[in-house]
Each structure stands twice: as structure tokens, then as C-alpha cells.
Amino acid sequence: MKNRILKLIKEQSIWIILIFSLIFFGIMTANFFSFRNFQNILLQTSINGIMAIGMTYVILNGNIDLSIGMIYALCAAVVIGFQSLGIVPSVLIALAVGLIIGAINGIFVAKAEINAFIVTLAAMIGVKGLLFVYTGERAIIGTNLNFTYLASIRIGFMPLPAIIFIVLLIIGEYILRNTSHGRNAYAIGGNQDAAEKAGIDVKKHIIINFMLSGGMAAIAGIIAASRMNTATTTLGRMDHLWVIIAVVLGGTNLNGGYGSLIRTLGGILVIGILNNGLNLMNVHTFYNMLIMGIILILVIYIGKKFEVTKS
Amino acid sequence: MSNGKLGKFSKEKILLILKKQGILIFFAILLLSVSLVSDKFLSLRNITLVLRQVSITGVMACGITFILISGNYDLSIGSLLSLTTVIVINLHDKIGPVPAILITLVVGVLIGIINGTLVGYLKLNSMIVTLGMLTVLQAVTLIYTGGTYSAISNPEEAWFRFFGRGYVFGIPTPVIIFGLFVIFFTIILTKTVYGKYLFALGGNRTASLYTGIKENYITFITYIVTGLTTAVAGIMMGSRMMAAQNYIGEGYEFTVLTAVVLGGTSLFGGSGSVIKTLVGVLILGFLSNAFIMLGFPYYVQWIVQWGIIIGAVWMDVASKRGKLWA
Numbered sequence: 001m002k003n004r005i006l007k008l009i010k011e012q013s014i015w016i017i018l019i020f021s022l023i024f025f026g027i028m029t030a031n032f033f034s035f036r037n038f039q040n041i042l043l044q045t046s047i048n049g050i051m052a053i054g055m056t057y058v059i060l061n062g063n064i065d066l067s068i069g070m071i072y073a074l075c076a077a078v079v080i081g082f083q084s085l086g087i088v089p090s091v092l093i094a095l096a097v098g099l100i101i102g103a104i105n106g107i108f109v110a111k112a113e114i115n116a117f118i119v120t121l122a123a124m125i126g127v128k129g130l131l132f133v134y135t136g137e138r139a140i141i142g143t144n145l146n147f148t149y150l151a152s153i154r155i156g157f158m159p160l161p162a163i164i165f166i167v168l169l170i171i172g173e174y175i176l177r178n179t180s181h182g183r184n185a186y187a188i189g190g191n192q193d194a195a196e197k198a199g200i201d202v203k204k205h206i207i208i209n210f211m212l213s214g215g216m217a218a219i220a221g222i223i224a225a226s227r228m229n230t231a232t233t234t235l236g237r238m239d240h241l242w243v244i245i246a247v248v249l250g251g252t253n254l255n256g257g258y259g260s261l262i263r264t265l266g267g268i269l270v271i272g273i274l275n276n277g278l279n280l281m282n283v284h285t286f287y288n289m290l291i292m293g294i295i296l297i298l299v300i301y302i303g304k305k306f307e308v309t310k311s
Numbered sequence: 312m313s314n315g316k317l318g319k320f321s322k323e324k325i326l327l328i329l330k331k332q333g334i335l336i337f338f339a340i341l342l343l344s345v346s347l348v349s350d351k352f353l354s355l356r357n358i359t360l361v362l363r364q365v366s367i368t369g370v371m372a373c374g375i376t377f378i379l380i381s382g383n384y385d386l387s388i389g390s391l392l393s394l395t396t397v398i399v400i401n402l403h404d405k406i407g408p409v410p411a412i413l414i415t416l417v418v419g420v421l422i423g424i425i426n427g428t429l430v431g432y433l434k435l436n437s438m439i440v441t442l443g444m445l446t447v448l449q450a451v452t453l454i455y456t457g458g459t460y461s462a463i464s465n466p467e468e469a470w471f472r473f474f475g476r477g478y479v480f481g482i483p484t485p486v487i488i489f490g491l492f493v494i495f496f497t498i499i500l501t502k503t504v505y506g507k508y509l510f511a512l513g514g515n516r517t518a519s520l521y522t523g524i525k526e527n528y529i530t531f532i533t534y535i536v537t538g539l540t541t542a543v544a545g546i547m548m549g550s551r552m553m554a555a556q557n558y559i560g561e562g563y564e565f566t567v568l569t570a571v572v573l574g575g576t577s578l579f580g581g582s583g584s585v586i587k588t589l590v591g592v593l594i595l596g597f598l599s600n601a602f603i604m605l606g607f608p609y610y611v612q613w614i615v616q617w618g619i620i621i622g623a624v625w626m627d628v629a630s631k632r633g634k635l636w637a
Contacts, residue, residue, distance in 0.1 A: 113637040114624050117438050118578060125565050126617025132610035241446055254439065286453040293446030300435050300443070 010306055014250050014266035021270055025277030032280060039157065045272035046165035047072075047220045049265070051243045053172045054102075054216030056264045057209040059247055060176075062189040062256025063109055063116035065210065066240050067123035068217040071098050073236030074131045075221030080142045080231050081134065087147050095218045101127060102214020106207030124240070135233055142229040151226035161223045168216070173261040181205065189256025238289070245296045246271050253303070338594050345601040352604050359483060365596035366485035367544045367551070369589065371567045373496040374540030376588045377533050379571060380500075382513035382580025383430055383437040385534065388541045388567060390448035391422055392560025395545025397452050400461040400555045408471040412546055419542025420535055422448065427534030431527045445564070452557050466553035475551025485547050492540070497585045509533065513580025569616050570595045572623045579627075595619075 009016065025032045051068050058065045075094040082090035101123065108119045142148060153160040176182035184205050187195040196202050225231055250267030252259025271292070278288055346353040371388055378385050395415045402411035426444060430437045463469055477484040500506040508529050511519040519526065549555060574591025576583025599612045629635045 108621060108625070111636050112625050112628065113632075114621065114628055115578070118624055119621065121565065121568075122617045122620040125562065125613045129610050129613030129615075129617065132608070133614070137608070137610070238446070241442070244442075254436070284454075286450050286458070289446055289450035290454065293443045293450060296443035296446070297429065297435070297440055300439055301429075301433060304433070304435055 011251065014263055014270065017249075018266055018270050018273070021273050021277065025273060025280070029277060029280040032277060035157075037276065037280075039159065039162075041269075041272045041276050042162040042165075043159045044276065045268050046159075046161040047224055048239060048242050048246065048271070049165045049268040050168060050216050050220045050223070051213075051239065052246050052264045052268050053168055053261060054209075054213030055243050055247050056250075056252055056259060056261055057172070057176075057185060058116070058213045059244075059252050059254060060185045060189045060256055060259055061206055061209055062192065062254075063206065063210070064120065064244065064254070065102075065105065065213045066117065066120040066244075067101065067105060067127055068213060068243060069236035069239035069241075070124050070127035070131060071101050071214050071217035071236075072221040072224065072239060073231070073233070074101075074127055074134065075218040076225040076235055077131060077135050077140050077221075077231035079222045079225045080140045080147075080229075083142055083144045083147060087144065087150075090147075091222055094222050095215060098214040098216075098218025098221070099211050100214070102211040102217075103207060105214065106210030109210065110203040110206035132233055135231070137233060139230050139232040142225070147226055148229045151223055161227070164219070164223065168219075169261055169265060176261060181208065185209065186257055189253075189258070191257075241296070242271060242292065245292055245299075248299050248303075249295065254300070335590065338590070338597075341594070341601065342597065345597075345604065349601075349604045352601065357600065357604075359486075361593075361596045361600045362486045362489075363483045363551075364600070365592050366483075366489035367547050368563065368566055368570055368596070369489040369592040370492050370544045370547065371537075371541050371563065372570050372588045372592050373492045373585055374537035375567050375571050376496070376576055376583055376585055377500070377509060378537050379576050379578060380513045380580060380583045381509045381530060381533050382516065383530060383533070384441060385426065385537050386438065386441040386564045387422070387426060387444035387448055388537065389560045389562055389564035390445045390452065391419065391538065391541045392545050392548065392563050393555075393558060394422075394448050394452045394455070394560075395419055395542045396548045396552070396555045396559050397456055397461055397557060399546050399549040400463055400553070401456065403463050403469065403471055403549075408469065411471075415546055415549075416539065416542045419538040419540075419545070421538070422541075423535035423538025424531075426538065427531035430534060431530035449558070449561075456557055458557060460554065460556050462554035469553070471550055472553060473550065474547050475549070475553075485551065488543070488547060492543075493585055493589050500585055505529070505532070510581060513582075515581070565616070566595070569620050572627075573619055575623075577627055578624055 031037055051072060055065055055068065075098050078097050079090050079094035082093050085093075105116075105119055105123050108114050109116045151159070151161055155163055176185065184195065184200050187198070187200060188202050188205055192202060221231075221236075224235065246267035247259070247264050248254055248267070249270060250259070250263035250265070252263055274291070275288055278291075279285075342353065351357055371392070375385060375388065395418055398418055399411050399415040402414060405411075406414075422444070426441060429435050429440045429444075463471070466472060474484055474488070479487050500509065508519070508524050511522065511524055512526060512529055516526070545560075548559065552559070570591040571583070571588050572578055572591070573594055574583075574587035574589070576587055576591075595616075598615065599609075602612050602615070603609060625635075
């Protein structure tokens with residue numbers, strides 16, 4: 001009985017953390033529980049949230065993608081840089097860039113069997129190089145005002161970026177639960193050799209998931225570019241960390257095989273609320289970084305503890 | 312021994328030499344071809360410049376070689392370099408150079424103790440934990456300075472400049488420090504029991520546990536070594552720049568990793584040497600320099616590093632399984 005309760009707490013811990021952080025910031029700050037602030041939180045979390053969708057797929061396979069922050073920054077620059085071709089072509093080009101880099105990552109991980117951590121760490125610095133070469137180290141400023149209008153569209157009370165995030169999340173969760181690609185994602189993460197022996201085309205699924213991760217980073221970059229109308233070389237520096245922390249905090253297992261997008265949503269919301277609340281409390285962003293780093297280490301520690309007691 | 316056998320033997324031997332020394336041959340070709348295009352490239356002045364530039368990476372790479380051989384990672388060193396550089400610069404005018412240097416070294420050891428406890432005793436995944444520490448240490452750096460730029464007020468008069476800008480018998484001090492580190496770390500790795508344990512841990516963890524090696528303790532000590540080498544690098548960096556911005560060490564974890572892997576130390580533990588690392592550090596240094604000599608902007612080398620690290624690790628993996636693609 002005690003074990004069952006412990007298990008329940010462990011499995012649903014993200015929602016408990018969410019409730020506690022809501023209560024904490026509700027007490028500590030005056031304007032936290034306002035309609036406008038929640039709208040803000042949704043808008044602020046949508047960019048990292050979209051990236052977290054792709055990351056969840058990659059982590060479910062037991063891999064990781066450190067390059068998304070830089071893919072996000074590069075795609076933001078590309079979508080503004082190609083604006084003269086029109087909005088649709090520039091968006092498609094940015095998407096293609098994200099998918100191609102994701103595919104490169106996926107091919108090296110799946111077909112050359114190099115550790116995903118190394119592949120994407122290398123891609124992170126390489127894509128940063130591409131970003132600097134493409135922008136020539138300058139900020140790119142957009143000229144097409146229709147493009148900037150996109151991110152400010154509201155449907156009802158919901159900003160468009162938040163709607164895109166939620167729609168992608170629902171589709172992503174549906175795929176995970178109801179399609180063979182989703183089931184195979186869990187199988188590969190659970191035991192890659194067994195999945196291979198069961199006839200699953202492991203390599204194909206891994207490559208697709210890295211492409212998903214790159215593609216989602218591209219979408220996030222396009223939205224960010226639309227919101228800011230500029231792309232700088234300092235964009236995306238820490239985003240891969242935030243996203244990984246959100247996914248792991250949500251309870252998706254870094255070794256693969258266990259997790260879901262609903263959990264990731266929980267992680268994303270907690271981080272969004274934490275950032276927003278600390279901001280309202282006038283805590284400097286330096287401390288957010290500190291807290292996030294410590295949370296990441298704590299989550300790994302707790303995960304490890306639980307693993308030991310289970311076996 | 313018949314002539315035929317001898318012939319076959321020598322052919323195999325050539326292949327073996329190519330495989331083992333391929334990196335040196337690549338290095339020689341690189342040096343020659345760039346020197347054909349730019350006559351400044353192999354000038355004494357430029358060689359000294361490159362040696363001075365790589366010495367900071369090199370000192371850090373000595374520590375990382377130990378970590379990699381033991382089968383772990385440390386990605387926090389870039390942020391630790393930022394932190395230690397900022398601390399030594401910031402404290403220099405406040406409490407004097409010697410206390411500042413001592414405190415910087417202590418900070419390096421303390422961070423090593425934290426990393427070592429997390430990985431060695433709590434057995435957490437070293438990649439993720441040190442990635443977390445990368446964030447934590449960068450935040451600590453920013454909190455420490457409040458986001459401001461630190462500088463030493465009289466850079467020309469401070470004797471502290473010796474470590475980064477000084478000379479001993481005409482050789483730049485950082486190069487001498489790097490050289491001493493290479494010798495010292497080679498001796499530790501090849502002549503001491505600790506060195507043997509490092510290889511044993513990285514080579515076959517389970518087997519080494521049965522032989523009674525205190526795995527936790529060895530890992531713990533190795534992170535302290537890395538913390539200390541990074542603190543020394545921070546002092547050299549501070550002394551060279553005489554000022555520090557908060558992100559000064561950003562990306563160094565990757566440059567160091569690239570250099571070590573390029574030299575031929577395996578990312579999977581159990582093999583490597585400090586001399587290999589020296590070669591890797593030099594090649595990467597001359598490569599970056601060559602790009603600038605050829606007129607490319609500095610960030611082009613990041614794209615090249617992407618290729619180098621994937622290529623080097625790929626060759627390592629491929630030679631173990633006997634084919635390129637799995």
C-alpha cells in the first residue's frame with residue numbers, strides 16, 4: 001500500500017508540483033491569478049512547448065537532441081532572411097532547414113550508431129556556425145508587416161502561438177497513443193534490441209523522430225521570428241536546456257520507453273509559471289537559470305533513487 | 312622468414328602506420344598546404360601565437376582526458392572557466408593577486424567535489440548532471456558579478472600578467488605551464504596506480520569492480536582534477552585578458568572535447584593518452600588559425616568542428632565494429 005501511494009506520487013508528481021507552484025506564486029505575487037497573466041504564460045510557454053513536443057519523441061527513443069536551440073535560432077533567421085520571396089515560401093524554407101538538420105542528426109544516430117548526445121552536441125556548435133555565417137553576426141530585421149501580424153492574431157482569447165502549440169500537442173499525443181509510430185517509439189526506448197528483433201524498423205523511426213525534433217524547432221523559430229520581427233545570434237542559447245528540463249520534469253524517462261506529451265505539458269507549464277512568477281516577484285533571470293539547473297540535477301537524482309528502490 | 316612474408320608484413324605495417332598515425336599525417340599535410348598559401352602561417356611569430364592560444368584549451372584538455380579515459384564526461388568546464396576567470400579578475404584588485412589565485416583554485420576544487428559527489432557517489436549520469444552544472448555555474452557567475460564586466464585596473468603594472476602574457480627564457484609562460492601539465496599528467500597516467508585504475512574503470516567497469524578498485528573514490532578524485540585544471544586555465548585566461556565578461560568560457564567544453572577526441576582518446580572510456588591530447592589540441596589550434604589566415608571569419612571553425620567531431624567519433628565506432636554503417 002505504501003509503495004502504491006509512493007508510486008502514484010512519483011508518477012503524478014508533475015501535477016503536484018504544478019499545484020504547489022500555482023499556490024506559491026498566488027500568495028507571493030499580487031497579479032498572478034489574472035486572466036491576462038495566464039494568457040501571457042501560455043504565450044511565453046508556447047515556443048519552448050512546441051520544441052518540447054519533438055524532444056519528447058526523441059527522449060522516448062532513449063536519445064536526446066541538444067541542437068534544437070540553435071536550429072530554432074537558425075530557422076528564425078532564415079524565415080526573416082527569405083521574406084522577400086513571400087511568407088509561405090520563407091516559412092517552407094525554414095521548415096525544410098529544420099527537417100534537414102534533424103535528418104542529419106537522425107542518420108548519424110541511427111545509421112552510424114554514434115551516441116545521440118555527441119551527435120547533437122556537435123550539431124549544436126555546427127548549426128551555431130551556420131547561423132553566424134548566414135547572418136554575418138548581425139541581427140536580421142524583417143520588413144514584411146503581415147508576417148509580424150501572424151503571432152499577434154487571437155482566436156477568442158487565445159493567441160495564435162498558443163493555439164498552434166496545443167493543436168500540435170494533441171496531434172502528437174494522438175500519434176503516440178494510437179499509431180504504430182507511437183507504440184514503436186516506446187518499444188525502441190524500452191529495449192532497442194528487442195524492438196529490432198520484433199521486426200520494427202528502428203533506424204527509420206529514430207530518424208523520423210529527430211526530423212520531428214528539428215521540424216518543431218523550426219516551427220518555434222518561425223513563431224519567435226514573427227513575434228519579434230528580428231533574429232539575432234544570441235537567440236536559442238539556453239533553450240535546449242529549458243526544453244530538456246521540462247520534458248524530464250514532466251516525468252518522461254531519459255533512458256527512454258516511458259513518458260507522454262501530457263506529462264511534457266505539465267513540465268512546460270511548471271517552468272512557464274516558475275519563470276513568470278519569479279519575474280513578477282522581480283527576481284533576476286540569473287536566479288531562474290540557477291533554479292533550473294538545480295531542478296534538473298534533483299530530478300535526475302530522484303529518478304535514480306526511485307529506480308534503485310524499484311529493483 | 313621468406314621475402315614474400317616480409318613484403319606482406321611491410322605492407323600491413325604501412326597500413327597500420329597509416330591507421331595509427333593518420334592524424335599526424337593529416338596534420339603535416341595541413342601545415343604544408345596552408346603554408347603554401349600563406350607565408351606567415353609557419354613563421355615563428357605565428358607558431359608562438361598559436362601555441363599561446365592553445366595552452367588554455369590544452370591545460371583543460373589534460374583534465375578532460377582523465378575524465379574521458381575513466382568513462383565519464385564533464386560538460387560544466389566551460390561555465391567553470393567563466394566562473395574562475397571572473398573570480399580571479401574580480402578579486403585581484405580587492406584582496407591581492409596571491410589570495411585571488413588561491414581562492415580561484417579552491418573554487419575549482421569545490422566544484423570538482425560537487426561534480427565528483429554527484430557522479431562518483433550518487434552515480435548520476437555524468438552527461439546530464441554536468442549539463443545541469445553548466446547552467447548552475449553560468450548562473451553563479453552572473454549572480455556573482457551582477458552581470459557586469461570585470462577588469463583589472465592597472466593591467467600593465469600587475470605582475471599577475473605573467474601567467475598569460477609573460478615569458479620565461481623567451482618562451483611564453485602559458486606554453487610552459489601547458490608543457491609542464493602534459494609531462495606531469497603523462498607521468499600520472501602511465502606510472503601511477505591511479506592511472507591504471509582510470510583505464511580499468513573506463514575499459515571494463517564490471518571487471519574493475521571485482522578487482523576491488525574503489526570506483527566511487529577514483530571518479531570523485533578525477534572530477535577534482537578536472538576542476539583544478541579548469542581553475543588553472545581560468546587563472547591563465549584572466550592573466551591573458553586582464554578582464555572578463557561573464558560568458559568568457561562559453562563553448563570551451565566543446566572545443567576541449569573536440570581536441571581530445573581528435574587526438575584519438577575514445578569517448579567511450581578505457582583508452583587514450585595525454586600525448587594524443589597534445590596532438591589534438593595542436594591540430595585544432597593550427598586549424599583554427601589556418602582558417603583565420605586564409606581570411607575566413609572565426610565562426611567558420613564551428614562548422615568545421617561539427618564535421619571533425621562526428622568524423623573522429625565515427626571512425627572510432629566504425630573501427631570497433633569493422634564497418635562504417637551499423
